[in-house]
Amino acid sequence: MKQQLTSTEASLPVLKQSKHSLYISYGALLLGYIKEVVKELALAEQYLTEVFNELKAQDIEEILKPGANAFLRLQQMARKKLSSFINTVENCNDQAEISAKKGITGNKFISLMNQEQQLVFCGIHYHGKNTAKLAEELNKPENTIRALLRESFIIIRNYRNDTAVH
Amino acid sequence: MIQQYINSGILEAYVTGAASDQEVKELLYMKATYPEVNIALQELEKDMELIAQQMAVAPPEGTWDKISGSINELIIRENNDPEQFTGRDESNYKNFTQPGTGPQYIEVESENNYMKVHKAWKWVFAAVFVLGKIFLGCAIYFYLENRQAQLQLKELKTELRLLKK
Numbered sequence: 001m002k003q004q005l006t007s008t009e010a011s012l013p014v015l016k017q018s019k020h021s022l023y024i025s026y027g028a029l030l031l032g033y034i035k036e037v038v039k040e041l042a043l044a045e046q047y048l049t050e051v052f053n054e055l056k057a058q059d060i061e062e063i064l065k066p067g068a069n070a071f072l073r074l075q076q077m078a079r080k081k082l083s084s085f086i087n088t089v090e091n092c093n094d095q096a097e098i099s100a101k102k103g104i105t106g107n108k109f110i111s112l113m114n115q116e117q118q119l120v121f122c123g124i125h126y127h128g129k130n131t132a133k134l135a136e137e138l139n140k141p142e143n144t145i146r147a148l149l150r151e152s153f154i155i156i157r158n159y160r161n162d163t164a165v166h
Numbered sequence: 167m168i169q170q171y172i173n174s175g176i177l178e179a180y181v182t183g184a185a186s187d188q189e190v191k192e193l194l195y196m197k198a199t200y201p202e203v204n205i206a207l208q209e210l211e212k213d214m215e216l217i218a219q220q221m222a223v224a225p226p227e228g229t230w231d232k233i234s235g236s237i238n239e240l241i242i243r244e245n246n247d248p249e250q251f252t253g254r255d256e257s258n259y260k261n262f263t264q265p266g267t268g269p270q271y272i273e274v275e276s277e278n279n280y281m282k283v284h285k286a287w288k289w290v291f292a293a294v295f296v297l298g299k300i301f302l303g304c305a306i307y308f309y310l311e312n313r314q315a316q317l318q319l320k321e322l323k324t325e326l327r328l329l330k331k
Contacts (some may be wrong), residue, residue: 146175
């Protein structure tokens with residue numbers, strides 16, 4: 001019992017330190033993503049706080065495991081947290097929403113995609129839909145959805161390479 | 167075959183959290199087995215970070231305070247948790263004396279308006295109280311007696327004066 005006590009006491013300040021370091025590295029990136037989904041900074045901040053508050057020592061261990069991508073893990077947690085909210089907002093089928101996204105953030109990638117790619121990328125990235133659900137909604141085979149998603153990433157990759165050259 | 171797998175879009179679905187459990191299992195196996203898959207995955211992770219960097223929003227001031235505040239609460243609660251003293255371990259009392267084994271306290275002399283008195287003083291205070299009541303009773307009794315006597319004396323004096331006349 002004594003050992004347990006000591007480890008708990010020691011782990012909380014360590015947990016705080018680890019959270020702080022994650023917050024410094026990825027807080028802005030996560031807040032940007034959450035804000036894109038909820039479209040309101042105050043609400044996005046609330047979600048960000050909840051994501052960090054619910055981080056347990058075990059989660060941090062997973063996040064910081066060698067080979068794991070800390071940001072992606074945190075983004076997955078945020079996506080999970082946002083799932084109930086996502087269900088209440090409109091779909092990406094609405095062209096106005098896609099245009100709005102371009103307008104809100106000046107998201108260059110989305111504007112470089114064609115309409116189909118936008119629908120798939122927006123549905124998966126912002127609305128947390130899986131490929132099967134999106135395939136059903138868009139009445140397309142799952143392979144097509146994956147191919148469209150891949151095309152979206154090729155556009156992003158090309159942009160990355162272009163900006164790296166310049 | 168590996169290139170076909172990489173080009174299938176499963177990796178993209180994985181990094182965006184859109185892959186099914188079966189696909190995730192398969193991908194983790196492929197990642198561990200084929201370095202090409204691992205490299206492709208790392209590139210996609212960089213792409214995801216790039217998207218996030220484009221959309222990044224600096225958190226408002228005080229956001230971290232809200233997060234750290236909840237951890238501080240946990241630390242305080244942990245230190246004050248009475249459960250830690252209820253264990254049946256007989257050496258529990260040592261937690262208070264051995265440095266580093268139990269919670270550390272800073273001794274603070276509290277300001278107190280009360281004083282401690284020995285129990286024996288209870289009977290003394292009771293006796294003083296009873297005697298006080300008796301004296302009060304006596305004082306009232308003798309005061310009334312005295313007043314009565316004064317009145318009688320006054321009446322007698324008046325009667326004497328009338329008799330003399």
